[in-house]
Amino acid sequence: MVSYRFSLSALGAPALLGLALLTGCSSSDADIQAKLPRTADAETLYNYGIDALHGGHYKLASSEFELLQQNFPYSGYTGSAELMEGYAYYLQGEYALSVQQLERYLQLHPTSPDAAYAYYLRGLCYYEQIGDVSRDQLGTLEAMDALQEVITRFPQTSYARDAQLKIDLCRDHLAGKEMYVGRYYQREKDYQAAYSRYQRVIQDFQTTNHVPEALERLVEVNLDLGLPDEARQAAAVLGYNSPDSRWYRLAYDKLKYNNQLTPQLPKPSRSQQKQERRAKKHHNVAPPPVQKKAPTSPDAVIVQPVSTTQSAPVDSVEIPPVPAAASGSSHQNNGKTSH
Secondary structure, three states: OEEEEEOHHHOOHHHHHHHHHHOOOOOOHHHHHHHOOOOOOHHHHHHHHHHHHHOOOHHHHHHHHHHHHHHOOOOOOHHHHHHHHHHHHHHHOOHHHHHHHHHHHHHHOOOOOOHHHHHHHHHHHHHHOOOOOOOOOHHHHHHHHHHHHHHHHOOOOHHHHHHHHHHHHHHHHHHHHHHHHHHHHHHOOOHHHHHHHHHHHHHHOOOOOOHHHHHHHHHHHHHHOOOHHHHHHHHHHHHHHOOOOHHHHHHHHHHHHOOOOOOOOOOOOHHHHHHHHHHHHOOOOOOOOOOOOOOOOOOOOOOOOOOOOOOOOOOOOOOOOOOOOOOOOOEEEEEEEOO
């Protein structure tokens, strides 16, 4: 997919007037819309929408793309306007409207060269709505389904690679939910229920970074249930896979306190203990989480990690949001290419 930017000199005085109005920083969307020329062709409306996106007037942009579709349903710009309207809704945080518009676009243009981007943006709309681990995770499952569809349909694209990374973050988020519930049951002394949650993390989310804590929690729960052999087994697995982790040191200390240590369990690494003592001595504090901000330009889709579940942040794929418009119109290639 190639992103295009039209030549303003070919648009004439009305279009240049519209651009001047759109780039006014102090004007609201309503003020700008009221000052725009009453009549414009499809190309001009499309450029108004693109200029509004670049100016941060996302609501105005969606209105311009919608107006183009209503007034010029058979124009060569209509398909691009349909897709860009979905993108404008995404930038507004109107994810339900964006999904609705993108699904309409895909229904009308299933074989479009921009279909991969549309499916990916649809997946991001679900991804952005993922809630905290303390809330229901239906949205996380929906995001995973939508992102998986990108991988299934377009496996060799950058969209698919980024979708896979986000699916991994979703899985980590689901594991965090299980840990959250398990800790609650453990605090309430419902050890059997807590055991089931921690066991599920180990079995179903083996590649997430919640597994070491889940194993350490199993040591605690099994000791509380009077099952020392199972506690030692969980500690052995933890020591084999994460011998330098703080979770193994905690598990080892719990077994030692309860006189359940065996020679087969190796001692925790002293280097890890020294690092933790040094961190406490110097009062090392993790930096605050990065606040999500609106993209500074519509040329990049910025996505934050789904939660504070210790997942490593994933660099987002830079998205060229402006699709190729109708052929035969006067425009200039800005040099951007799709991934």
